Amino acid sequence: xxxxxxxxxxxxxxxxxxxxxxxxxxxxxxxxxxxxxxxxxxxxxxxxxxxxxxxxxxxxxxxxxxxxxxxxxxxxxxxxxxxxxxxxxxxxxxxxxxxxxxxxxxxxxxxxxxxxxxxxxxxxxxxxxxxxxxxxxxxxxxxxxxxxxxxxxxxxxxxxxxxxxxxxxxxxxxxxxxxxxxxxxxxxxxxxxxxxxxxxxxxxxxxxxxxxxxxxxxxxxxxxxxxxxxxxxxxxxxxxxxxxxxxxxxxxxxxxxxxxxxxxxxxxxxxxxxxxxxxxxxxxxxxxxxxxxxxxxxxxxxxxxxxxxxxxxxxxxxxxxxxxxxxxxxxxxxxxxx
Amino acid sequence: xxxxxxxxxxxxxxxxxxxxxxxxxxxxxxxxxxxxxxxxxxxxxxxxxxxxxxxxxxxxxxxxxxxxxxxxxxxxxxxxxxxxxxxxxxxxxxxxxxxxxxxxxxxxxxxxxxxxxxxxxxxxxxxxxxxxxxxxxxxxxxxxxxxxxxxxxxxxxxxxxxxxxxxxxxxxxxxxxxxxxxxxxxxxxxxxxxxxxxxxxxxxxxxxxxxxxxxxxxxxxxxxxxxxxxxxxxxxxxxxxxxxxxxxxxxxxxxxxxxxxxxxxxxxxxxxxxxxxxxxxxxxxxxxxxxxxxxxxxxxxxxxxxxxxxxxxxxxxxxxxxxxxxxxxxxxxxxxxx
Numbered sequence: 001x002x003x004x005x006x007x008x009x010x011x012x013x014x015x016x017x018x019x020x021x022x023x024x025x026x027x028x029x030x031x032x033x034x035x036x037x038x039x040x041x042x043x044x045x046x047x048x049x050x051x052x053x054x055x056x057x058x059x060x061x062x063x064x065x066x067x068x069x070x071x072x073x074x075x076x077x078x079x080x081x082x083x084x085x086x087x088x089x090x091x092x093x094x095x096x097x098x099x100x101x102x103x104x105x106x107x108x109x110x111x112x113x114x115x116x117x118x119x120x121x122x123x124x125x126x127x128x129x130x131x132x133x134x135x136x137x138x139x140x141x142x143x144x145x146x147x148x149x150x151x152x153x154x155x156x157x158x159x160x161x162x163x164x165x166x167x168x169x170x171x172x173x174x175x176x177x178x179x180x181x182x183x184x185x186x187x188x189x190x191x192x193x194x195x196x197x198x199x200x201x202x203x204x205x206x207x208x209x210x211x212x213x214x215x216x217x218x219x220x221x222x223x224x225x226x227x228x229x230x231x232x233x234x235x236x237x238x239x240x241x242x243x244x245x246x247x248x249x250x251x252x253x254x255x256x257x258x259x260x261x262x263x264x265x266x267x268x269x270x271x272x273x274x275x276x277x278x279x280x281x282x283x284x285x286x287x288x289x290x291x292x293x294x295x296x297x298x299x300x301x302x303x304x305x306x307x308x309x310x311x312x313x314x315x316x317x318x319x320x321x322x323x324x325x326x327x328x329x330x331x332x333x334x335x336x337x338x
Numbered sequence: 339x340x341x342x343x344x345x346x347x348x349x350x351x352x353x354x355x356x357x358x359x360x361x362x363x364x365x366x367x368x369x370x371x372x373x374x375x376x377x378x379x380x381x382x383x384x385x386x387x388x389x390x391x392x393x394x395x396x397x398x399x400x401x402x403x404x405x406x407x408x409x410x411x412x413x414x415x416x417x418x419x420x421x422x423x424x425x426x427x428x429x430x431x432x433x434x435x436x437x438x439x440x441x442x443x444x445x446x447x448x449x450x451x452x453x454x455x456x457x458x459x460x461x462x463x464x465x466x467x468x469x470x471x472x473x474x475x476x477x478x479x480x481x482x483x484x485x486x487x488x489x490x491x492x493x494x495x496x497x498x499x500x501x502x503x504x505x506x507x508x509x510x511x512x513x514x515x516x517x518x519x520x521x522x523x524x525x526x527x528x529x530x531x532x533x534x535x536x537x538x539x540x541x542x543x544x545x546x547x548x549x550x551x552x553x554x555x556x557x558x559x560x561x562x563x564x565x566x567x568x569x570x571x572x573x574x575x576x577x578x579x580x581x582x583x584x585x586x587x588x589x590x591x592x593x594x595x596x597x598x599x600x601x602x603x604x605x606x607x608x609x610x611x612x613x614x615x616x617x618x619x620x621x622x623x624x625x626x627x628x629x630x631x632x633x634x635x636x637x638x639x640x641x642x643x644x645x646x647x648x649x650x651x652x653x654x655x656x657x658x659x660x661x662x663x664x665x666x667x668x669x670x671x672x673x674x675x676x
Binding site for chain 1: 471472473474475530531532533534535536538539540563564566567568569570571572573574575577598600601612615616619620
């Protein structure tokens with residue numbers, strides 16, 4: 001029931017002027033290297049990923065199956081200047097994959113070219129049809145869900161880092177993507193925030209189906225139970241995921257909800273307690289293994305001190321997955337200890 | 339931003355064989371009498387509402403603006419046998435309003451007749467386009483939300499009864515509908531369970547906009563925070579509604595979630611506590627005014643005893659709105675006492 005993307009990818013940088021324009025492409029280079037063959041850009045692009053530069057035709061000859069739009073422009077739309085390159089990719093035999101708000105199929109020239117050439121236009125923000133209503137039935141296998149005190153502070157990155165760490169320890173683990181960037185990285189997933197409200201828990205159930213008893217699904221969280229706009233998405237995802245383990249993600253120094261200055265970010269203790277309270281509804285055995293703390297703004301010395309102090313204060317492993325190190329290994333240990 | 343329906347209605351009973359086939363029509367007769375002109379049925383219909391029997395042409399001549407499909411068939415679809423009567427209504431100058439799962443516009447003969455005649459096909463399960471993301475901004479006016487220990491136990495009925503009681507006391511009060519039957523009754527509203535997940539709280543904010551300080555919005559609850567499939571809808575509605583008052587609805591004797599026998603229905607104490615905990619996020623002053631208890635299966639004597647005992651045990655007014663009486667007046671008092 002998940003979206004499943006064709007790969008390997010050719011990453012399209014379009015006319016990106018700065019690395020931040022091409023954030024999606026950099027994320028794919030770093031987290032989905034085995035799915036990426038090369039990069040392709042317009043003449044006025046000022047960014048490179050350091051990957052082989054390939055035309056759509058060259059990429060297709062090397063096995064590429066899709067061109068992934070790796071840039072984002074304000075408003076989430078698609079620039080007219082990109083269209084000839086996208087048609088070129090379709091003509092070269094590639095599907096086009098987009099995480100943008102605007103639907104590829106709403107652009108007539110792309111729609112007609114794809115129809116003529118028998119190629120697919122895949123919008124990873126569009127959930128598949130026919131998602132089921134949640135059943136609450138307990139599924140086999142183990143599940144971890146990253147949750148957060150707010151949006152946009154590291155839930156996706158934490159899940160990716162934990163899934164990679166589990167695999168490095170020889171465990172059978174899948175990263176389960178719930179947002180567009182995660183879906184591009186994983187090559188499959190469900191865009192939870194775009195699902196009709198009645199089907200969110202059911203979509204989450206579909207995303208991490210029955211598995212072997214020792215298999216781990218490491219599920220990317222969305223939103224926050226404390227978010228005035230998006231808490232419903234977070235609760236549906238929490239209920240449907242039935243996590244055995246949650247890891248609470250937080251950003252040092254964020255004391256107001258991003259974009260909602262009237263709303264305080266909850267304390268970590270409150271966030272742990274509320275998430276466990278609500279999660280017990282579909283998995284009474286759920287536990288919090290620890291904290292993922294985004295310390296990007298701190299010096300290494302400051303970060304080490306904060307991670308140590310917060311870990312002692314909460315009595316839980318507390319790590320920044322970007323910094324890794326012994327704290328992160330302790331967090332991984334705690335996730336895996338039954 | 340709400341759906342707004344044309345009225346007065348002509349209620350279409352189709353080929354209903356039993357009153358339960360025509361549950362929607364009976365609900366409209368009882369709760370939206372001022373919007374209803376008459377009834378219209380096929381020759382083999384065995385049900386009457388006791389309203390004037392009118393053809394679409396007669397109803398239109400008396401001012402009717404819409405034919406409302408007042409029957410439901412298994413599967414939520416529309417029977418082919420109804421189509422000629424629906425086309426007749428369009429030709430008589432009426433719009434058609436449906437609360438069914440199947441979309442009216444997916445039926446080619448209706449779509450083409452409506453286009454030819456300039457009439458509207460309105461599916462009240464389809465939310466309007468352009469719903470906003472929630473802001474969390476505190477709005478003026480007063481709000482009450484009915485919440486529940488489960489689905490389908492009286493949240494709509496309780497909200498209708500409270501809105502009617504508030505009006506009977508001379509207050510300016512609006513019932514705010516969040517499901518298809520409620521929308522047909524109110525003539526406007528938003529079908530919360532059909533909204534894309536990211537927009538549920540924003541939709542709830544749209545549904546009860548800024549109002550005069552002494553105005554009450556009495557909002558129909560959906561689902562339950564404890565429901566393994568639908569809790570996300572309930573939380574988004576709770577956050578977006580920013581209720582000043584909640585009334586917790588429960589059905590006597592229901593100890594398992596309807597359709598989910600592995601899930602216990604929470605205790606009333608737990609339901610009150612959890613709803614207040616989550617509701618405080620967008621209205622720290624929220625309070626629980628009391629309990630609406632569905633006692634349909636009990637004798638009057640048994641019901642009176644249960645209502646009394648539960649009220650004493652919880653220290654809150656506890657009433658069955660269907661039975662009314664002094665308990666219900668006490669519940670209304672408690673809702674209105676600041």
